[in-house]
Amino acid sequence: MEERLMSKKKPAYPVNKRLDDYLSTYNRKIEIPIFYEDLLRFSGSVVVYDKNDEDTLWIRVYYSEYDRKEIDDSLKKVYSILHSDGSDNINQYLNVDAVDFCTFGNSKPFRIKIRNILNDNFTYFYIKKTDASRIYGLELEHMLSPYNLNFLVYKDTLIEEHIAGIPGDEFIKNMLPTCTESEKAQLAKEFVKFNERCMIRLLGDMRSYNYVIVPVHDFDHVVYRIRAIDFDQQCFEGKLKVYRPQFFKENLKMVELVQKKLLSDSVDQYKLEERSIIAKRILSSSKRIKRIRSVIKTDKISTKENVALLREHIYELTLDMDFKKCRTMGQILDLALNFVRRNYEDVSMKQIIEQNIKI
Template sequence: MEHSEEKLMSKKKPAFPINHFLNDYLIEHSRNIKIPIFYEDLLRFQGSVVVYDKNDEDTLWVRVYFSEFDRQEIDLSLKKVYNILHSNGNEDNIQYLNIDAVDYCTFGNSKPFRVKVRNVLNDNYTYFYVKKTDASRVYGLELEHILSPYNLNFLVYKDTLIEEHIAGIPGDTFIKEILPKCTEPQKSQIAKEFVKFNERCMIRLLGDMRSYNYVIVPTHDFDSVVYKIRAIDFDQQCFEGKFKVYYPQFFKENYPMVQLVGNKLQENSIEQYKLEERSIVAKRILSSEDRLNELIFCMKNDEISNDANIEQLKMQIHDFTKDISFKKSKNMGEVLESALDFVRRNYEDVTMR
């Protein structure tokens, strides 16, 4: 696996509105549901304090507080949103919910709010996020739901996006604090997972998987711990023009992972794991064909990038695959359609021999 230091990302990606095709798709698949609060409502906070981690380092999140007048209304609305996201919207349990904190992040594109909800009967808590709607992110979330091993829970209503929290250890924290303490077999398993994650992001054109945009999820299996890698940020779906942006291996933040792959895996093993991931994605493409085709139709009738990026990306993937369909692509939806078709065809060609 290679690693590159060149500047990969544009300075800032614009947010794209939800068009009527995507809106209809979201309604059909129960993603578009009326909610009692909007992103803009949370911007009415009166002040904030910095949130520090356990090492007293700035987390880049601030804890916001509201006027007494706003607080009651906002708390109640956030509890209702929690119930809509995680249940059927029934409000019988609202008296047992408490909004422990509302945090705001000024870092990154989406400037999200993170809401901590606690059940006062047993002190169990969870988080959800309130963000501004961006079509790129919605496409990214849906593609993750369809093509990855993980189901995602989110809601869109007008200009507000509600996302469930994806639990795990932030990649940058894992690389810095936990990876050095892992056993040699664990390091080999993590290297394998990074190869598969790298391949999955590239296939479905999810960009900007720097170490703070994914989490590592440890699972106990018999007498060992197995690590999986999950994306947690989806706003760089099919926007950038450089093909390398869609490979996590090319971000300097992931260099320790790339080194791990080089140290732990032989070239034929890397190729085997790439093939395994392509095959798994191909099976998901085939098993979710109707829903995926609906989503791709929306993307093909949408504007989620600019002409320069589309031209650059389609030509770079054409040079990589030698598949003429990339050259013919007119927008990012068609580029992604060609990429998924390429994976599916290769899988079918092999299985039908």
Template sequence: MSEPLMLFKKPTYPINSDLLDYLGRYDRISRVPIVYDDLLRFSGSISVFDKNDRDTLWIRVYYNEYERIEIDLTLKKIYSLLHSDGNVGIIKYLNVDSIDFCTFGNSQPFRIKVRNILNDNYTHFYVKKADASRVYGLELEHILSPDKINFLVYQDTLIEEHIMGIAGDVFIKSHLPMCNETEKSQIAKEFVKFNERSMIRLLGDMRAYNYVIIPIHDFDQVVFRIRAIDFDQQCYEGNFKVYRPQFFKENYPMVKLVKEKLENSSIDQYKHEERAVLAKRIISAENRIKRLMRIMRNDTISTEEHVAQLKKELYSYTHDLNFKKAKSMGDIMSAAFEFITRNFKNTNLFGV
């Protein structure tokens, strides 16, 4: 039996003052006081089951009447900040339908369901313990992915909007077998690009339940996009394989699909395309990326052992001396971005 890629639970790293200043500059600081620990004071709970009566490992929590009134109002204000820039006029039309608590995983989030009482439309957002790794991951997702993401920080509390889609593990089990051959080829292409994107920006632990598949109807076909939903493992692990979704056993059906549907030349083409797109985004957001990297280089978001291991493996992979010289995870991330943009500017080819 092969050794698991991740052996230990990742610790939580505090958000330092420089990162807080950065978040303030880009309007990521919540104007509504909300503290994760306040939500932990629930007075009761029940298990949440899915439509097939399987335990989801989430529990629905309840609060005494006095605390619930205050908590509901705070959560409605947070919703208005995320979705309407703090317009309090919408609060009277909102209802907090449920507050669920996740009993597994690193972040142990609360999932808040907010409904508009005028039309019954609803959405979710999450309240978590703030962690520097997760904040860097969210910010890089916002800057470098094709999708923007809203999040807010208040002291040691993080608020994230919900990312819609079909959980990767659910899709692989229940939806993938029903796809036609053209759709399977398109999914294989997207997985190659997702794998490359995760590797370049050092977003780890992209097992099937940490990303979603988004089907999009386009004329006479359905196309699929893959999007990360968990950013806890941004630049922490030392094992380079952790940043490459292809090496997780949970993703084997996707890897198998790539082997069956794509020629090696096509795989290389899609990798090159994704690197080119990322390079363009890095260049177009150059000032913001540089500002974030300056903070990240001086921050501690991993162990010295992990930094030493990762820079060694990346140097072996790229033969780029900037990785060998790195002293922090921020240095490694900066070197990765520099490597991508330098090759893009010089040749527009990214074979390594």
């Protein structure tokens, strides 16, 4: 199914001057002491297996004694820049427990495990090659989703904080069957909202291993949230289905859950709720969102063929002739966000008028 939906390989797009200026303005661009290419100098590796002795598709890499100290010190510095004030004061309490490398997928990230030696608490962060579309994906997630994201960009290197949660594929396989009926209904609702959110902001390829499910304990029950963790496919593919998680076979169990647990009226209501929430976020962060939308509208982050295909698909969905005029993916995204905002404002104004008439 994915072979028909997805392109074989998505290229990495460079950061242009307008995006670079935006990153500087909002403190995303900060000098760091190590680059992605530096981490490729490993001298050996071993396969990383999970608790069931299955290959995780990550390898744990090792460096020569000559390189190790410099790399460790630099990674501790990056951690301090990402999570603290950037000073070296905390370095003595930190240890680099592991540097893992993933050869699967487009981004080929390094995963860094940092441990506090005083209490054994640990966290991860990721080092990847810079890609403009991934940066747009991270920034749009920060502004349009319920979750804030911390990331840094410096030249050809991108640093991302770890997003905690249970990988979707693992949850669906091992935990979903044991969920209560009410938990399954709540998960179905969240999947509908997640599906809608991805489509509206054109975040593609949300197969089950590209998002996590986060359990939140609330009084006497557990509430589940779904978070994207891979932003590589922001505004690239031409097929609208790629931006709707429901069309990937890995999410079939979630789709069946929606069909079993939710009436069509409930699905429509949850879609409307998500569109309204996104519209409110657009309005509340107007200056910053306007600036990133202005930047992405002039950027080249896809092919002409993909742009032509997607604008046709979205026109068929919305019947808005303005989509026919789009020449870039950024213009399509900008119009899609305007479409959501206008609909929300029209409904809100209608409600105000009706209330005034009643009064």
